[in-house]
Amino acid sequence: MTLISPVQPFLLATASPENAPIVLSGVLLSLVIVYLASKVGGEISKALDFPPVLGELISGVLVGASALHLLVFPESGAHASDSLLMPVLQWVGGLTPEGVTEVFESQSEIISLLAELGVIILLFEIGLESDLRELQKVGSQAAIVACVGVAAPFAAGTAGLMLLFHVPAIPAIFAGAALTATSIGITSKVLSELGQLKSREGQIIVGAAVIDDVLGIIVLAVVASLAKTGEVDVMNVIYLIVSATGFLLGAILFGKFxxxxxxxxxxxxxxxxxxxxxxxxxxxxxxxxxxxxHLEAILGAFAAGLVLDETDRRKELDGQIIPIADILVPIFFVTVGAKVDLGVLNPAIPENREGLAIAAFLIVVAIIGKVITGWSVFGQTGINRLAIGVGMIPRGEVGLVFAGIGSASGVLSKPLEAAIIAMVILTTFLAPPFLRLAFGEPSELAEQPALETEPQTLP
Amino acid sequence: MTLISPVQPFLLATASPENAPIVLSGVLLSLVIVYLASKVGGEISKALDFPPVLGELISGVLVGASALHLLVFPESGAHASDSLLMPVLQWVGGLTPEGVTEVFESQSEIISLLAELGVIILLFEIGLESDLRELQKVGSQAAIVACVGVAAPFAAGTAGLMLLFHVPAIPAIFAGAALTATSIGITSKVLSELGQLKSREGQIIVGAAVIDDVLGIIVLAVVASLAKTGEVDVMNVIYLIVSATGFLLGAILFGKFxxxxxxxxxxxxxxxxxxxxxxxxxxxxxxxxxxxxHLEAILGAFAAGLVLDETDRRKELDGQIIPIADILVPIFFVTVGAKVDLGVLNPAIPENREGLAIAAFLIVVAIIGKVITGWSVFGQTGINRLAIGVGMIPRGEVGLVFAGIGSASGVLSKPLEAAIIAMVILTTFLAPPFLRLAFGEPSELAEQPALETEPQTLP
Known part of the structure; x- marks a missing residue:
């Protein structure tokens, strides 16, 4: 421990003790803004028959660096003077200019960490909701759809970004990876509204979306780790794939005990x-x-959820995790939106053309790469292949996890990050109407609410 | 906004971006330690028939600055090299010595802030559980007991510290204030075990403990604000008492709408x-x-709880706040214990004698100042006055709130802070057996579980 120098402990320090109450004020006010934004956005989105997460994300964009500047972060290049909260805190706390910078940095770091705890709880909850036994039933059809749906957009996205747009390998791989994961929440929600959750198509879609989540989380763990080292080393890729897969399988096996x-x-x-x-x-x-x-924390949380999903106490646990997720997960969704400056995609500015072209490319690949999965289903006559493909389109929360982690790692350029967010918004926005079209009108009323259901209330 | 200088934004910065994953690792590991400590301590305490909060506090002392050094904080003078977690994180993250200091400071700030959110949720929950209509019923008897129970230990404690131990006014007032608040949770728990919750004595004790909480929170708001300015200015004291009382009354009136x-x-x-x-x-x-x-955040949270307590949705809300409190409140209890170095009360070291004498004095005042309240009950013949007085002894969580906020404000000297913690531990430890003695054997089995009851489980 003699390695650790006690020099300058207060130079590098976080907010000084006298500013600690102001940091608390800043965090409280930021949380109130996050909660208001998430509820207003979520409710409007829901009322318009879109997934609530879409509204939370768009609200985040509105309160963040793109528009209102109520919630901005140093990671995206903002200074204390860019935040509209800081004058309020300065007035409340009588801060010095240095104090304002300290409070801004501390508060931003704390909100970012709460968002990280939010995504950890989100993945834990997704793990808890993923039933491994169900997965074994849907079997090989779903597995093939999932694999095609991961491989096609990943390969096309990465190759296209590198060849057409000359994006360096690591960010191209990251953006390609962000195209892989279907949002099980959004898909199963729309399917249940259409009364198609138990249809052959619905079963394949949901099964594939679950496998897809697992594959996506492994891909993310590998890609995020590549981003840390900054190099694509074949041995390292193999090590990462083996360790991520081994970690998940190990957790499942160990879970039995x-x-x-x-x-x-x-x-x-x-x-x-x-x-x-x-x-x-x-x-x-x-x-x-x-x-x-050197994998991602969310992989561990997801594995923990998968393990505890198998216990008898799962239902009770689920009921208690719901309110915790309800207060932490919106912090993640809103800050992902807030950290992005969609201004870099403003078509009125000529320099933005490349970012816009990238966004358009990602959206096309994101849609086509999933729609084709319907044609990978074999030995099923009269199945609605288009519906299966369309059902795999929405990226939703898992795509956001990619964007959030990519942004934190600093590997994505601002236009690329904005393009990924635009891709997530559009695929999530388009999937419900497309899915309704692909299936025709609702065949019956909602059968069974899924991940997006309301928290169960106490007796 | 030109006041805010953009100079040095990264000199004062919190952890650098490349260390962010290690900060997350540190926070996750700290939370696991907090949770393990709180459960091990709470369960042992419960098994020995003491309140769980006592065990959580003692566990916090054990994992903190007094013993294991798994959880130490810069506020209590610790450096990164004092923390046993840091070598683990250094090994995991390959940190530089400066990186270790950065991670240590960031992680400590985040855990401290989570603890502050914990005490905010705790007071919100206490507010939700405090029924204003019940209070009006117990009426004047309870109010007198509460006022005597706040005034006597506060006056005796503050005067004694200043006159006998020459403690300066502000810390003496703070320590005196820490003697005021009875823990409603612990008292109602023991009363229900003794089958005395609905007895005349029990009703007066619980009513007085609730009023006591409210008075204590007002006293805390006033005292903590004095600590910030560092001066006892009569006009300021009057302003603070008026604003704290006005804030609470205003919240209750406004709450109706x-x-x-x-x-x-x-x-x-x-x-x-x-x-x-x-x-x-x-x-x-x-x-x-x-x-x-310039009051305390917890006063606002308590007022919010009082307001929402009056709604029809209270039960449902309570059920959802419980898991949130369950994961945040232990962070507060454990860190309060962890931040204190009880080593300053080690009797083997001669310089510690004054701290020990202060601790002994506080404990005596804490007990006598509450026991005498039983004799302030009027017009009741044959009432067990000793039992009422003894029922007011335990300080528990509210005393800890005082110690935690006093420690954060930096106004308390280390021996005084340790003496307050020792007072809380001992009064909480002594109250259950004393109360059993004062009432004699249990008259019937537990009637009605109160604040310390288990979370309701879902159907």
Missing amino acids: FNNAFVAIADKLQTRGKLVIPALSFAFLMAFFANAI | FNNAFVAIADKLQTRGKLVIPALSFAFLMAFFANAI
Whole structure:
């Protein structure tokens, strides 16, 4: 420990103690803005029959660097003077100019970290909702659709960005990877509204979307790790694919034993939080382990969710994770939107043409790369292949996870990041009407609400 | 905005972008330690028939600056080299020595802020549980007990510290204030175990403890604000008492109108988190307002809880706040313990004698100042006055709120802070057996579980 120099501990320091209450004020005010934005956006989106996450993202764009500047972040190049919150805090706290910069940086770092905890909880919840036994049932059809739906947009996106737009390898691979993951939430929501959740097409779509999520998270872990080293080394890629897959499979296998231990512990505990605290400790520990072996924290949280999904206490746990996710996940969605400056895609400015062209290219690849998956289904006559392909289009929250992590890693250029966000917004926006068209009118009323359902209320 | 200088934005910066994943790792690992400590301590305490919060606090002391050094904070004078987590993170992340300091400071700031959100949620929950209509019923008896129980230890504690130990006015007032608030959770828990919750004594104790909480929070808001200015100015004290009382009364009056608006909004919302997000937005906004008028954030959160307590959706909201409190509140209890170095009370070291004498003095005042309240009850013959007085002894979570905020404000010397923690631990530890003695054996089995009950499980 003698390596650690005690020099300058307060020069590099986060906000000075006297500014700590102002940092708290800033965080509270930022959270209120996040919550208002997420609810206003989510509700409007829902009322217009779009997925709530779309509205949360667009609200985030509106309160963020693109428009209102209520929520801006140093990572996207903003200074304290760009934030409209800072004059309020300066007035409340009587801050010096240096104090304002300190408070801005500390507050931004804390909101970013809360957003990271939000995406960890989101992936934990997705893991909890992914039923491995269900997956085995849908079987090979869904697996093929998923693999084609990951490989086609990834290959076409990466190659196109490198060859047509001369984007360097790492950001091209990252953007290609952001095209891979279908949003299971949005898809299963629309399918249930159309009464198609239990149809042959619906079963294949949902199964493929789940496998797709798993593949996407592995791809993300590999790609994000490449971004850290900045090089595409074949041995490293192989190591990462093996370690990410091994981590997930290891967690599932180990889970069979851990499950019983978890239930036994939760049954023995007598104090408050006896279920949720062991569950979150496990999720955070797995997230830490994933981070420690240079994968993404969310891979660990997802694995923890998959493991705990198999226990008898799953339903009860789910009910307790829901309010926690409800307060943390919107921080993630709104800040992903807020960190992006969609101004770099403003068509009125000539220099933006390339960014716009990239965005248009990504959107086309994102749609075509998934629509073709319908034709990879074999041995099924009279199946609605178009509907299957269209059902795989929406990227939603998983695409946002890619954009958020890409942005945090600093590997994406601003136009590329904005193009990914535009791709996520458009595919999410187009999928529900396209899916309704592909299926024709609703065959019956909603059968079974899925991931986007309301929290269960207490008796 | 020209006031804000863009100079040195990265000199004062929080952790550099390349260290952000390590900060996340550090936060995840710290949270796992907090959760393990809180559960191990809470469960052992519960098994020994003490309140779980006592165990969480003692566990915090064990993992913190006093013993294991797994969780240490710059506010209490620790450097990165004092933390046993840092070598782990350094090994995981390959950090430079400066990187270690950065990560340590950022991580500590984030955990401290999560603890502050924890105490905000705790006070919001206490507000939600405090029934104003119940309070009006217990009436004047409870009010007198509460006032005596606040005034006696406050006056005796402050005067004693100043006259006997020559402590300066501000820290003496702060420590005196920390003696005021009875823990309603611990008291009502023990009363319900003894089957005395509905007895005359039990009703007076619980009523007085609730009023006591409200008075204590007002006292805290006033005292913490004094600590910020560092001066005891009579006009300022009057302003603070008026503004804190006015804030609470204003919130309650305004609440009558806001309640209906809140229920109407929550009824209209269709997306996830439709109840918990508006509720927390309100709580955070009130906390921000309280902070903005130089009171404490927790006063705003408490007021928000009192307001929403009156709505029809209270039960449902309560059920959703519980898991959120379960994951955030332990961060507060454990870090309060972790930040204190009880080593300054080690009796083997001669210089510690004064700190020990202060601790002993505070404990005596804390007990006697509450026991005498039983004799302030009037017009009741045959009432167990000793039991009422003893029932007011435990300080528990509210005493910890004082210690935590005093520590954050930097006004308390280390021995004084350690003495307050020792007072909280001992009064909480002694109250249950003393109360059993004062009442004699349990008259019947537990009637009705109160604040410390388990989270309700979903159907």
